[in-house]
Amino acid sequence: MPSSEKSRQDRQINENAVDWVLRMEGGPLTASERRQFDTWLQRNAAHVRAFDKAQKLFSESGHALASDPDQAKRVIAGKGTGRATRLLLPILLMIGGFYLADGPIWLRADFVSDSHDMPVIQLADGSTVQMNSESALAENQDSGLREVSLLKGEAYFEVAKDPARPFVVKAGGTRIEVLGTAFNVNRIGDLTEVTVTESQVRILCPDVDEEVVVGPGMRVVCGGDGTLRPTKTVSPELAAPWRNGRLVFDGQPLFRVIEEIFRHIPGDAYLFAGSRRTRRISGSFDLTDPEKALDSFSKVFGLEIVRAGGVITIIY
Numbered sequence: 001m002p003s004s005e006k007s008r009q010d011r012q013i014n015e016n017a018v019d020w021v022l023r024m025e026g027g028p029l030t031a032s033e034r035r036q037f038d039t040w041l042q043r044n045a046a047h048v049r050a051f052d053k054a055q056k057l058f059s060e061s062g063h064a065l066a067s068d069p070d071q072a073k074r075v076i077a078g079k080g081t082g083r084a085t086r087l088l089l090p091i092l093l094m095i096g097g098f099y100l101a102d103g104p105i106w107l108r109a110d111f112v113s114d115s116h117d118m119p120v121i122q123l124a125d126g127s128t129v130q131m132n133s134e135s136a137l138a139e140n141q142d143s144g145l146r147e148v149s150l151l152k153g154e155a156y157f158e159v160a161k162d163p164a165r166p167f168v169v170k171a172g173g174t175r176i177e178v179l180g181t182a183f184n185v186n187r188i189g190d191l192t193e194v195t196v197t198e199s200q201v202r203i204l205c206p207d208v209d210e211e212v213v214v215g216p217g218m219r220v221v222c223g224g225d226g227t228l229r230p231t232k233t234v235s236p237e238l239a240a241p242w243r244n245g246r247l248v249f250d251g252q253p254l255f256r257v258i259e260e261i262f263r264h265i266p267g268d269a270y271l272f273a274g275s276r277r278t279r280r281i282s283g284s285f286d287l288t289d290p291e292k293a294l295d296s297f298s299k300v301f302g303l304e305i306v307r308a309g310g311v312i313t314i315i316y
Helices: 003-025 031-041 045-067 069-076 083-100 103-108 254-261 274-278 290-300
Strands: 120-122 128-131 136-142 145-152 154-158 167-171 174-178 182-188 191-198 201-204 212-214 218-222 246-253 268-271 280-286 305-308 312-315
Touching: 003 031, 003 045, 031 045, 145 154, 145 182, 167 182, 174 182, 174 191, 182 254, 191 201, 212 218, 246 254, 254 268, 254 274, 254 280, 254 290, 280 290, 290 305
Parallel strands: 145 167, 268 312
Antiparallel strands: 120 128, 128 154, 136 145, 154 182, 167 174, 174 201, 182 191, 191 218, 201 212, 246 280, 305 312
16 A cells, blocks of 8 residues: 555544544443444554544643643633533533644654654655654655655654655755755754754755755754754764753753753643743753753753643743
């Protein structure tokens, strides 16, 4: 089966799994619905895996709503108290939490990593990708195209050579095109950072008419406003240090450092640091124990940390 067709089938299974979870949140299934669900669930193992993931995702969505009470209020606002509303409200709350917990990304993704995982995957063309924690990829490969979308997070690509089919990575509005090379792509907030370790890549940022060619040891950052930041030289140890179990920062703003660390710690982090958000940070942190690294980091830079049940972390 072509990879693109399999991807479409997998996405359809994921969407069906979410539909079933939503229907169950609205109240008990009828006898007919229960038979339909049992038939769907038993059809193959992929349905069971998708349903288990959907249940886990919607459970995490509840945590997301708890961390954003204003969102919950917006969902509830304007609704009555009748029986229909009581049945509908859990579904509306779950949908709101689903979006807060990156549910749409999960539905589109073919590969997802969690906070304790940095898997190496092989694509249909023989290319390999190592995903950083809390990352998501979608693959689309057919006879004339090799394309991967980095939907969230960070990934290191080692591309199999195929002169007849360029390999394209899309990350937000940024487009990276190669024939065979190795490079790292990192999405942080509204920025996309591309670091090349072997050969060359062509990069096109949104709203930038001219492509830029980047060689080994070079880094380009595309801004959320479509601008192309100046190309800079990067030492080998800073290209993708997370692959060796470390985070290394060289003059990065505090808010970005926090976001990088929390790829490896479950739950959501909220930074309340005023003007210190943009304070430049340099240092190296061990990822084998990210929570210990966070504690050490906070002491060194004078930050206070409050944890709420392992789900929410407040830093100030």
